[in-house]
Amino acid sequence: MLKKKEKKQEKHKIHRRKNDSHKGQNGRVLAVGGSEDYVGAIALTGLAALRAGSDIVIIAAPEKTAWAINKMSPDLITKKLPGKHLKKEHVNTIMKSAKKSDTIIIGNGMGTRKESKEAANKILKELNKMMIPAVVDADAIKIAKIKNLNNTIITPHAKELEEFLKNNKKEALISRLKKRTSNEERINMIREELKDFFERDNVLLLKGKEDLIISKNKSLIIKGGNAGMTVGGTGDILAGLCGGYLAQTADLFLSASLASMNCKKIGDKLLKRSNFGFGYIASDFLKEIKKLRKIKKQKVRKQNVKKQKRSKKKRDEK
Numbered sequence: 001m002l003k004k005k006e007k008k009q010e011k012h013k014i015h016r017r018k019n020d021s022h023k024g025q026n027g028r029v030l031a032v033g034g035s036e037d038y039v040g041a042i043a044l045t046g047l048a049a050l051r052a053g054s055d056i057v058i059i060a061a062p063e064k065t066a067w068a069i070n071k072m073s074p075d076l077i078t079k080k081l082p083g084k085h086l087k088k089e090h091v092n093t094i095m096k097s098a099k100k101s102d103t104i105i106i107g108n109g110m111g112t113r114k115e116s117k118e119a120a121n122k123i124l125k126e127l128n129k130m131m132i133p134a135v136v137d138a139d140a141i142k143i144a145k146i147k148n149l150n151n152t153i154i155t156p157h158a159k160e161l162e163e164f165l166k167n168n169k170k171e172a173l174i175s176r177l178k179k180r181t182s183n184e185e186r187i188n189m190i191r192e193e194l195k196d197f198f199e200r201d202n203v204l205l206l207k208g209k210e211d212l213i214i215s216k217n218k219s220l221i222i223k224g225g226n227a228g229m230t231v232g233g234t235g236d237i238l239a240g241l242c243g244g245y246l247a248q249t250a251d252l253f254l255s256a257s258l259a260s261m262n263c264k265k266i267g268d269k270l271l272k273r274s275n276f277g278f279g280y281i282a283s284d285f286l287k288e289i290k291k292l293r294k295i296k297k298q299k300v301r302k303q304n305v306k307k308q309k310r311s312k313k314k315r316d317e318k
Contacts, residue, residue: 027054027247030101031240032094032123033108033138034061034069035116036084041109041138043069044233044282045240046076049105051289052244052259058101060094062086065109086116095126102247103133107140108236117143124148133246137239143167150200153242153256155235157207170194187212187219203252205242207235211260215253222257224264226271226278233282238263241289262292 017026029049034042042065046057058077059069062085066078079097081090098104104127110116120140125148127134134152136144141156142163156164162174173193177186190206191198191214198204198216206212211222241259249255266288270280 024055027052027056027103027244028101029054029057029103029105029243029247030060030094030097031057031105031108031243032060032120033086033106033110033140034059034065035086035109035111035113036062036065038109038111039065039068040233040282041236043072043076044236044286045105045108045137045243047073047286048237048240048289049244049247050075051286052241052248054244054247057244058097060090060097061109085113086110086119088115088119088122091119091122091126094123095130098123098127098132099130101132102250103135103243105135105137105239105243107136107138108239110139112139112142121145121148127152133250133252135239135243135246137235146194146197146200149197149202151202151252153203153205153246153252155205155207155239155242155256157235161206183210183212183221187214187221190214191216191219201252203256205238205256205260207238207260211264213253213256213260218253220257222260222264224261225267228271228274228278228280229263229267231278231281234263234267234285237282237285262289265292 031042031046031049033045042059042061046059049057056077058079059066060079060081061069062083063080064084066080069076069078079093081093106120106123110120121143124144128148128150131151136149136152136154141154141160144154144164144167146168154164165171165173170193173189176189190204204214213220213222238259241262242255245255245258246252263285266285269288270284271278274280
């Protein structure tokens with residue numbers, strides 16, 4: 001888990017903002033993805049980015065998907081792309097929005113059509129040139145080339161990591177990771193084998209029973225969570241939190257760590273409240289993200305009240 005000092009730094013960086021700040025100064029996120037079959041994935045990602053505290057989230061998605069998202073939430077802005085899935089012809093439109101954004105999230109609900117893969121690759125190349133921080137998730141992980149990733153968080157589960165390694169001709173690591181090893185050994189293996197990935201200021205958030213957050217010089221093991229989190233959509237929530245925090249902090253490692261920790265905390269809270277065990281869904285996470293902050297504030301208020309009572313008692317005794 002994170003050390004107390006690191007938790008304090010996160011709270012300071014994420015929650016403090018200038019009183020005279022205006023719309024857009026506290027994070028602008030562009031989320032690219034969605035398709036005819038996967039409308040909910042990119043919507044969950046966008047809403048999680050908003051709940052993370054970002055001011056503005058724009059969803060770039062195929063037109064019918066985008067209209068469906070508008071129907072789902074008035075809080076999300078959508079850029080409507082012609083057609084039923086992501087295509088190369090959309091890249092120029094997407095990059096115009098990307099230039100105005102603090103962070104890009106790509107891959108959620110994108111699908112595996114050849115045209116969508118080609119478009120995603122082109123977008124990653126352009127983001128690399130422009131040095132815009134990004135979160136790469138879901139289907140975009142499978143086609144991502146290390147040479148096109150810079151200042152990026154990737155968020156694979158074990159199977160997606162395998163696809164990523166195959167795509168980058170690093171299959172040797174797959175068999176090594178499958179052997180029974182400790183988390184510390186796995187971190188060292190990954191860092192050694194993916195040296196070129198980490199040299200480009202990228203962060204890996206490997207999802208699992210215990211999430212591994214790895215950068216060039218730092219690593220964390222995030223415990224918690226439960227088997228109910230295998231429900232569809234929780235990965236989209238995690239990607240949204242990563243992007244939302246990243247847009248506000250510009251700190252990849254911090255954003256990945258905080259997103260992982262909060263997802264696991266929420267999953268455990270939802271399980272405790274369930275009357276019949278597993279059965280909570282990804283959209284339940286959205287309602288809980290804001291409450292994590294409220295709980296911290298309530299604890300602080302209670303401590304202050306206790307201090308005031310002690311001070312008053314001392315004064316009365318005098």
